[in-house]
Amino acid sequence: MKDFEPVIVAFCCHYCAYTAADMAGSKRIAYPANVKIIRVPCSGKVDTIHIMKALENGADGVYVAGCLEGDCHFKNGNLRALQRVKQVQALLEEICIEPERVEMVTMSAGMGERFAKAAFEITEKIRKLGPNPSKAAMEKAKAA
Amino acid sequence: MQNQNSIQTGKVLVVGGGVGGIRAALDIAESGGDAVLADNAYSIGGLMTQLDRTFPTNNCDLCTLSPHLSESGRELHIELKTMTEVTGIQGAAGAFEVTLKTRPRYIDVQKCTACGECFERFPECVRFTPGLDHRAPTCMRYPQATPWAYSVDMEKCNDPEALEKVCKMGAILPEDRAEETLIEVSAVILAPGASIFDPAHLDHFGKGTYPNVFTSLEYERILSASGPTGGILERPSDGKQPERIAWIQCVGSRGIQKGAASYCSSACCMFATKEAIVTRERFKDDIETVIFYMDMRTSGKDYELYYQRAKNEFGVRFVRCRPHSVVQNPENMNLEISYTQDEKSENITEEFDMAVLSTGFMISEETRKMAEVMGIELNPHGFAETASFTPIETSKPGIFVCGMFESPKDIPETMVQGSAAACKALSIPYRGKPAPDHKLRAPADDAAENQWDDYDEYEEFPPERDVTGETPKVGVFVCDCGYNIGGVINVPEIVDYCKTVAGVETAVAVGHGCSGESQKMMESLIKEHQLNRVVIGGCSPRTHETKFQDMVRRAGLNKYLVEIANIRDQDTWVHGDQPEIAANKAKELIRMAVSRVWLSIPLADHTLPMNKDILVVGGGVSGMTSALALADRGFKVFLAERSPRLGGMAANIRKTLEGEDVRSKVEEMIERTMNHEKIQVMAPAIIVDHAGMPGMFTTGVQSGPQMFYSSIKHGVTILATGALPNRPSEYFLNEHDAVITQLELDERIEDNPESVKNAENVVMIQCVGSRTTDNPNCSRVCCQAAVKNALRIIKINPDARVIVLYRDMRTYGFQEDYYKKAREKGVVFVRYGLEDTPVAEADGDKVNVIFKEPILGVKVSVNADILCLSTGFISDDESTEDLGFIFHLQRTDDGYFLEDHVKLRPVDLPVPGFFVAGTAHAPKNIRESIVQAQAAAGRAQTLLSQDTINLGASVAKVDGKKCAACLICVRACPYSVPYINADGYSEIDPARCHGCGICASECPAKAIQLMQFQDDQILARLDGLFERMN
Amino acid sequence: MKTESVLEKVFNSGQLAVTSECGPPRGALPEKVIEKAKMLAGYVDGINVTDNQTAMVRMSSLAACILIKQIGLDPIFQMVTRDRNRLAMQSDIIGAYSHGINTMLCLSGDHPHFGDHPMAANVYDLDSVQLVQTVRNMRDNGKFQGGDDILNPPKMFIGAAANPFADPFELRVARLAKKINAGVDFIQTQCIYNMAKFEKWMKGVCDRGLDKKVHIMPGITPMKSAGMARYMKNKVPGMDVPDEIVKRMAGVPKEKQAAEGIKIAVEQIQRLKDVQGVHGFHIMAIEWEQKVPEIVEKAGLYPRPVIE
Amino acid sequence: MSLKKRLSSKEFVVLAEMHTPKGVNISELVNNARRIKGRIDAVVIPDMDNGVMRMSALAGGVLMHQQGIEAVINVYCRDRNRMAIQGDILAAHVLGIQNLIVVKGEEIANCDHKDAKVVDDLNEIQILEVVNGLQNGTDMAGFDLTGAPEFTLGCTLGKFADQASLEKEIQAAKQKVDAGARFIITPPIFDIDYFLSAADKIKALNVPVIASVFLIKSVGIARYMAVTEPESRIGEDLIKRIRKSRDRENECLKIAGESMKALKGQVDGVLAVTLGWEHRLPTILDYAQL
Amino acid sequence: MITAERKPMEEIIASVRPYNRILLVGCNECVTVCAAGGRKEVGILSSALQMAFMQEGKTLDIKELTLERQCDPEYVEELVTVIDQADAVLSMACGCGVQEVARRYKDKPVYPALNTKFMGASERQGVWAERCQGCGDCILGLTGGICPVARCSKRLLNGPCGGSTAGKCEISQDVDCVWQLIWDRMKALGIENRYEEVMMAKDWRSSRDGGPRKIIREDLV
Incomplete structure (x- = not known):
């Protein structure tokens, strides 16, 4: 597992998290390249299916990054996103996949450091968890 | 007549790039005018960018503000001139010739990408203040400076040649020279702001000598995460976190210290309170906070509540006194503050770890010089001279003022004045040389005869090519962005890779994609290869998406057929030390974009025709001011007033504090309003129903003596419904003839001075019915009214004894001068507390007023001929509630309309297309009401300048066939937009959709898609990412 | 006289009646039933035999009643509507009557949720009011619920329960009236601790003249301990135990609490004897049947009248 | 059954007022009328009573007639001389209009054409007499008509604040009845109990009494009327009722409906006056349960 | 409205384990409204099943389809074109829908993915309560x-x-x-x-x- 480099999909809302990611760039704060950002207008736009499909397609981890609580550009989209993340976590548990592979983080537009820190922490966490069991099993099966 | 509507306005020069100037320039630009924004500094932003947080939300509102700032940099109507000052002015309103002098920046702003290379090599001589420079007092959370460019201090540079070579963009210009430009403008707005009082010369406060004494702005920087300590609060003397912090108010204001201004700086009370609250919020009981003050001047909207929260919820201690000195304890470097209080005679000394001086605002020497150049009159304090009914007009026609230069004030008031100044400046017709491109769009009564066609589009776009049915042909253009991208990854290699990605027709490296040449190259490649989809590998879409959208439009493609892969901000900038990883990620990001753009479809921005008529509700001074401002610009205005006559509350006022005759001004205004051909006055009129959206509202009004119903169609609504004079049944008001209100006293002094002349004793009681449980806020105008009437009584009868019983004297700004004058003239001001309120007893035709003399501590009884109660305002609760229901507007707890954003959008209401002015917003005086009314007219014009309303393309669409009418979207939408239509499925009005997509992701039938972010497009990105696995 | 019921006869004689209860064992242990019943012999006018009390499976009420009847005592056959549909209930009633059982109590029964078979289907073909109505119809009209004639209809003296303390309180008198409408002859109430509230209810009952139509027997349950008082107060739905009672129980040493409980019960009976409309007492000494004679004696209700 | 028959057979009459458009777009008028067709006995078309220039009542009445809805049109003195008035009345009959109400027009100072010339050739009584004359086959000048029209003629009762002014208004109304009015329309009624206390005096006129029910649309309107028209007797209770309601609009409709319901059995008919909210008439009628 | 909720994944997984090709059928009526078996839930279940079986090294061939109403034969008829490509049907409709599919396609095993609960009303967003028996x-x-x-x-x-x-x-x-x-x-x-x-x-x-x-x-x- 030494060489395992997780692929992590980050759904970032335009107004806060995506801007924070840009901010990390402006400040040249490095974070793991494992994190692939998909921009959405609001974290509330992230559908349960999007998260599931990301995992099904082979992501080792997925997180939704939205605005700080109470600061959502669209009032409460981030809270809805959180509910959906919880729903996915419960579902993953049912199919024996670690629910920690999915999570919700929040930050404001200026929090480049926080974005980078979250990216680091989540990458590390997923690295420890190892590859997405579905993907790993399939690769093993193919190899065999 | 109608063609005269199209006033030709020239450019407007805005001097000063703080929030006020930016607001003014933006409003001008949004109204279709052109502004030149000149600022002395390297980048715009002014004082506000130095604030960590602002009240009342205690948020850093700069995130909300930042779109404004970058907008002003990008906005085609605004020419930004930094490092520039005004050196001369010729001509008159409508045709000024202004000379501007720009100091050399040594950087070509157009070429500079703020890559930072030069700064890295020559930190001593390169300046950049986007919030990244630890030396700069700029907020960290604000990610962009405008302009987004460096500047160079050439004097500090030893090797200009080497410096020049550092820049791959060739943006460094060692030979840059100061430049003088002559511009022709029709109006000028002065928004130079103010500087902060420097307390260094005040030995008794020790600023500059004691390390632990700060000014309030310095303290703000310390609290800020981007400040000199990185947000760590510690004492410079020993690096310890302070346990006790004191604020000392009125440093440099109210004539307290040597060199201090005599006026009140207006904003410091709230500033200090906010700093104390933020400190308590963050450190809880670890830090004790004490504010030493003379009068707590929290008279703004809901400010009193904030003050109460500071006291009661956050445990900030407020001590009324004048500290006479701050002495440093040499052993522990603590600060001993000594003071005496009214009630107790002994001298008290308290020890603090840190002291913050609430320093006031001053007009700088530079600003005075600028005013001299402009030829405008200044008041004795060096501020621009204005009058109550022309509050932002300087002595020179065509030159307007906003913000601090008019008088000391806080951010919302500055914002209001910025909008008002824009409105006034736009009302000056251009009289200079014919310049057709300076035509301003005006209401089109007769369909405008297409006369603005050439104006609508700055760039002519060719017709869009119809790409439906074509197989997607994707062109990938990869920027190197100088070192930014090209310095990390090998762009040609990336380009070669892109060519191998499925669906890519061609891939090309384009250097700086945002540069003119590259844009042209891409345009021709698109045409040459008949591309129908475009991917740009470059910087963040947040920066240049519009630019690339315009580029594909010029190439004949719909603007939504371009997709940007953020390979700079989110790749090379963060993986600069791992080129290989960065290159891989760049490939992935481009692949994701290609996969996504494959599914892009042409979208049309949603537009609606704009109805340019305006409904103004309320015919007082505010309503008339708004109506006249708009009608003068040629807009049709419906003015609905509830009572049969215009004039509102001001019709009952005789004089302002400054002595201006209110009645004649109001009469003049009524006359003009009634006879204005563009204003239809409806009085009496009552609003009964309302529907529609901004640009096409329909409001039902019943008007005339018969209350006849008619429907008015209008594009925007201005609410100026006013407040009511409060009349609480206290102190025998309405029962005893000797007891009257300030309004009545004002009238009596003017209309029947004899009745006042013989009064020996006049007692005034402040805060009757204000700052109470029932009406918790301050009525703002009573202190000035008391001072005004007291001075007038003394004038009529110099022997009269006038006693004002007050809680805090809130004579903010220049009113302080009158307060001082009243004291000099012998008016007695006696403070009372809530624990010991004055008592009145009827005594024949007089009233005995009994109150406690705080210094002596004894009860005093005065036999008053007149007991005048300062009853102030109370909201017109029933009316605002009624209108709130009809218009779906929010109100504050005390019944005033709630604005969209207390700080940054104080005139806009949360429902788009609605604006508020005057006392319907909060208690204010005539001058402030007029400013806000002008601002409302200005804000309204920003909407009205559009012929159509562009709603963007990112709206939710329902597939009626799939919809199960489950109501989930109806319930989930944060804006209550979806509804189940007559056909039984959900319908989303694109005009009201905000584009968040929450409904789309909640829909259990997957019947809703958010355009631009359709599910398949999002999933396509995943496909692009995982291509190598699947 | 509607029936041969001893209880009815006591009521008719104008004297205060006394009943108590006997929970059948959770197993085939007829001797347990007989043992418990014998403890009460001579002290009560009827012995309630519970029907799967608290939704726990026990020996059937019918069987236990028969056992009691066989030793010459007077059982009150309790029946809940939870477990049987109208066919089963009517057949059991005829069966009971065939064994000389002539007094019954109609209840809806605790929800299975509380018992040992929470997964059981709850039948509730009828509710308690409808059961009262059914039994009355069987007795007075000689008809089954379905309308057919009964050969030798069962002459049952019909009781039902009432809880004066459950919510909504204002409805409680009306609910009693409803049961009276349905044909109930006597009412045994939930354990009474809140005397004032009970009296308020009784006043409502008398104001409407309902005391003339039904015999009301307040339920008396002696507390064994302060713990029991607290439990009853906090855990039992529809129970109203005033704080004073809990305090009083807790105020005496643990070993004396049982005696205090008995004392309270006796005091309560003394107080309620004088309340208009109270025609007797139902003493429910839960798993403490041996104390019933003591309470009856101390309350001055002993000896029981001899009915011809 | 026609309005005339209902009135004569003492059946309860329900009328609704509908204004003609200020302009030529009649779709709203027609649509609103269709919505209540069958639920009311006739539509009352005011002329320019409120002082707002608009399409004439005659045309509005004809439109109603074309929709199969019986119309009552208003006639008054301000804008036309005796020639025009008589001509229009003849036209009305020919075009199928069977009912007229003679009304006093709004003061010209309160009109939207303040500088218009006031005609006032005839007063209310005279108009009633003229109509009677026409019905009898002669015009005002005494010439015989070829064919006489026939109408059910109504008049209005002025606003009254107290018993004294009521007396005065009834005297005035009596003259109108004597001049030929066959039914009378009351001013808007808000305080039904107060109205009923005065109703006997009105009934003494011996013509059917039709009570106006005015739709208050908002707290603002209620407050305005309470302040400016004390004779309307709108009390704080009513204002509070609207204020307290969660759906104020609906509450206003309900109040109007309830008033109509309460008046049934007390008077001979009701007239719903909705001023611009004619599209809400169906809801009001729902609440009125008529 | 008829309300339902998804069965535990374990049960669903066990029911389709023997098959390789699954036709996953949702219903656009009640179960969509109660967010149990509409297109969205079909998508989520499909993804979850896929991942569950991938862990066993098996790729399922899942065809997702949501009918307007699974309790009407005409709509159920729409499955005829795809039914042959599936070894079993997993229905996300209420019990009526499951039975209708079973009735129409006699030789296809049909499994319910939902537990049909009750006839209820929505008390508020996301909360349904029984109202009628x-x-x-x-x-x-x-x-x-x-x-x-x-x-x-x-x-x-x-x-x-x-x-x-x-x-x-x-x-x-x-x-x-x-x-x-x-x-x-x-x-x-x-x-x-x-x-x-x-x-x-x-x-x-x-x-x-x-x-x-x-x-x-x-x-x-």
Whole structure:
């Protein structure tokens, strides 16, 4: 597992998290390249299916990054996103996949450091968890 | 007549790039005018960018503000001139010739990408203040400076040649020279702001000598995460976190210290309170906070509540006194503050770890010089001279003022004045040389005869090519962005890779994609290869998406057929030390974009025709001011007033504090309003129903003596419904003839001075019915009214004894001068507390007023001929509630309309297309009401300048066939937009959709898609990412 | 006289009646039933035999009643509507009557949720009011619920329960009236601790003249301990135990609490004897049947009248 | 059954007022009328009573007639001389209009054409007499008509604040009845109990009494009327009722409906006056349960 | 509306384990409205199943399809074009839909993915509560429009029982005592005097107890 480099999909809302990611760039704060950002207008736009499909397609981890609580550009989209993340976590548990592979983080537009820190922490966490069991099993099966 | 509507306005020069100037320039630009924004500094932003947080939300509102700032940099109507000052002015309103002098920046702003290379090599001589420079007092959370460019201090540079070579963009210009430009403008707005009082010369406060004494702005920087300590609060003397912090108010204001201004700086009370609250919020009981003050001047909207929260919820201690000195304890470097209080005679000394001086605002020497150049009159304090009914007009026609230069004030008031100044400046017709491109769009009564066609589009776009049915042909253009991208990854290699990605027709490296040449190259490649989809590998879409959208439009493609892969901000900038990883990620990001753009479809921005008529509700001074401002610009205005006559509350006022005759001004205004051909006055009129959206509202009004119903169609609504004079049944008001209100006293002094002349004793009681449980806020105008009437009584009868019983004297700004004058003239001001309120007893035709003399501590009884109660305002609760229901507007707890954003959008209401002015917003005086009314007219014009309303393309669409009418979207939408239509499925009005997509992701039938972010497009990105696995 | 019921006869004689209860064992242990019943012999006018009390499976009420009847005592056959549909209930009633059982109590029964078979289907073909109505119809009209004639209809003296303390309180008198409408002859109430509230209810009952139509027997349950008082107060739905009672129980040493409980019960009976409309007492000494004679004696209700 | 028959057979009459458009777009008028067709006995078309220039009542009445809805049109003195008035009345009959109400027009100072010339050739009584004359086959000048029209003629009762002014208004109304009015329309009624206390005096006129029910649309309107028209007797209770309601609009409709319901059995008919909210008439009628 | 919720994944996984090609069919009526079996839930379940089986090294061939209504034969007929490509059908409809599919495609195993719960109303977003038991003989007119058959834990028609406490049912604080509601409503309507009328024993034949039911509208047949 030494060489395992997780692929992590980050759904970032335009107004806060995506801007924070840009901010990390402006400040040249490095974070793991494992994190692939998909921009959405609001974290509330992230559908349960999007998260599931990301995992099904082979992501080792997925997180939704939205605005700080109470600061959502669209009032409460981030809270809805959180509910959906919880729903996915419960579902993953049912199919024996670690629910920690999915999570919700929040930050404001200026929090480049926080974005980078979250990216680091989540990458590390997923690295420890190892590859997405579905993907790993399939690769093993193919190899065999 | 109608063609005269199209006033030709020239450019407007805005001097000063703080929030006020930016607001003014933006409003001008949004109204279709052109502004030149000149600022002395390297980048715009002014004082506000130095604030960590602002009240009342205690948020850093700069995130909300930042779109404004970058907008002003990008906005085609605004020419930004930094490092520039005004050196001369010729001509008159409508045709000024202004000379501007720009100091050399040594950087070509157009070429500079703020890559930072030069700064890295020559930190001593390169300046950049986007919030990244630890030396700069700029907020960290604000990610962009405008302009987004460096500047160079050439004097500090030893090797200009080497410096020049550092820049791959060739943006460094060692030979840059100061430049003088002559511009022709029709109006000028002065928004130079103010500087902060420097307390260094005040030995008794020790600023500059004691390390632990700060000014309030310095303290703000310390609290800020981007400040000199990185947000760590510690004492410079020993690096310890302070346990006790004191604020000392009125440093440099109210004539307290040597060199201090005599006026009140207006904003410091709230500033200090906010700093104390933020400190308590963050450190809880670890830090004790004490504010030493003379009068707590929290008279703004809901400010009193904030003050109460500071006291009661956050445990900030407020001590009324004048500290006479701050002495440093040499052993522990603590600060001993000594003071005496009214009630107790002994001298008290308290020890603090840190002291913050609430320093006031001053007009700088530079600003005075600028005013001299402009030829405008200044008041004795060096501020621009204005009058109550022309509050932002300087002595020179065509030159307007906003913000601090008019008088000391806080951010919302500055914002209001910025909008008002824009409105006034736009009302000056251009009289200079014919310049057709300076035509301003005006209401089109007769369909405008297409006369603005050439104006609508700055760039002519060719017709869009119809790409439906074509197989997607994707062109990938990869920027190197100088070192930014090209310095990390090998762009040609990336380009070669892109060519191998499925669906890519061609891939090309384009250097700086945002540069003119590259844009042209891409345009021709698109045409040459008949591309129908475009991917740009470059910087963040947040920066240049519009630019690339315009580029594909010029190439004949719909603007939504371009997709940007953020390979700079989110790749090379963060993986600069791992080129290989960065290159891989760049490939992935481009692949994701290609996969996504494959599914892009042409979208049309949603537009609606704009109805340019305006409904103004309320015919007082505010309503008339708004109506006249708009009608003068040629807009049709419906003015609905509830009572049969215009004039509102001001019709009952005789004089302002400054002595201006209110009645004649109001009469003049009524006359003009009634006879204005563009204003239809409806009085009496009552609003009964309302529907529609901004640009096409329909409001039902019943008007005339018969209350006849008619429907008015209008594009925007201005609410100026006013407040009511409060009349609480206290102190025998309405029962005893000797007891009257300030309004009545004002009238009596003017209309029947004899009745006042013989009064020996006049007692005034402040805060009757204000700052109470029932009406918790301050009525703002009573202190000035008391001072005004007291001075007038003394004038009529110099022997009269006038006693004002007050809680805090809130004579903010220049009113302080009158307060001082009243004291000099012998008016007695006696403070009372809530624990010991004055008592009145009827005594024949007089009233005995009994109150406690705080210094002596004894009860005093005065036999008053007149007991005048300062009853102030109370909201017109029933009316605002009624209108709130009809218009779906929010109100504050005390019944005033709630604005969209207390700080940054104080005139806009949360429902788009609605604006508020005057006392319907909060208690204010005539001058402030007029400013806000002008601002409302200005804000309204920003909407009205559009012929159509562009709603963007990112709206939710329902597939009626799939919809199960489950109501989930109806319930989930944060804006209550979806509804189940007559056909039984959900319908989303694109005009009201905000584009968040929450409904789309909640829909259990997957019947809703958010355009631009359709599910398949999002999933396509995943496909692009995982291509190598699947 | 509607029936041969001893209880009815006591009521008719104008004297205060006394009943108590006997929970059948959770197993085939007829001797347990007989043992418990014998403890009460001579002290009560009827012995309630519970029907799967608290939704726990026990020996059937019918069987236990028969056992009691066989030793010459007077059982009150309790029946809940939870477990049987109208066919089963009517057949059991005829069966009971065939064994000389002539007094019954109609209840809806605790929800299975509380018992040992929470997964059981709850039948509730009828509710308690409808059961009262059914039994009355069987007795007075000689008809089954379905309308057919009964050969030798069962002459049952019909009781039902009432809880004066459950919510909504204002409805409680009306609910009693409803049961009276349905044909109930006597009412045994939930354990009474809140005397004032009970009296308020009784006043409502008398104001409407309902005391003339039904015999009301307040339920008396002696507390064994302060713990029991607290439990009853906090855990039992529809129970109203005033704080004073809990305090009083807790105020005496643990070993004396049982005696205090008995004392309270006796005091309560003394107080309620004088309340208009109270025609007797139902003493429910839960798993403490041996104390019933003591309470009856101390309350001055002993000896029981001899009915011809 | 026609309005005339209902009135004569003492059946309860329900009328609704509908204004003609200020302009030529009649779709709203027609649509609103269709919505209540069958639920009311006739539509009352005011002329320019409120002082707002608009399409004439005659045309509005004809439109109603074309929709199969019986119309009552208003006639008054301000804008036309005796020639025009008589001509229009003849036209009305020919075009199928069977009912007229003679009304006093709004003061010209309160009109939207303040500088218009006031005609006032005839007063209310005279108009009633003229109509009677026409019905009898002669015009005002005494010439015989070829064919006489026939109408059910109504008049209005002025606003009254107290018993004294009521007396005065009834005297005035009596003259109108004597001049030929066959039914009378009351001013808007808000305080039904107060109205009923005065109703006997009105009934003494011996013509059917039709009570106006005015739709208050908002707290603002209620407050305005309470302040400016004390004779309307709108009390704080009513204002509070609207204020307290969660759906104020609906509450206003309900109040109007309830008033109509309460008046049934007390008077001979009701007239719903909705001023611009004619599209809400169906809801009001729902609440009125008529 | 009929409400339902997804079965535990374990059960669903076990039911389709023997198959490789699954036709996953949702329904765009009630179960969409109660967010149990519409297109969205179909998508989520499909993804979850896929991942579950991938862990066993197996790729499922899942075809997702959502019918307008799974309880009408005409809509169910739409499956005819794809049914042959599946080894089994996993239905996300209510029990009616599952049976309709089973009836039409006799040789295909059909498995339910949902547990059909009750006929209910949505109390608010995301909360559904039982309102009707379909007893076939509505008594709502007698009980102020609130059903004791569906909403009283003991189905008392002459309630409330003695366990009613502060408006709640004795079985749970989360359950309203329906008789309290009925009583409040009767008072609001001013018909509380009708409470004392004894409601007669119900004729349960019109309910399920009378055997499976059918409605035949002669005029429509």
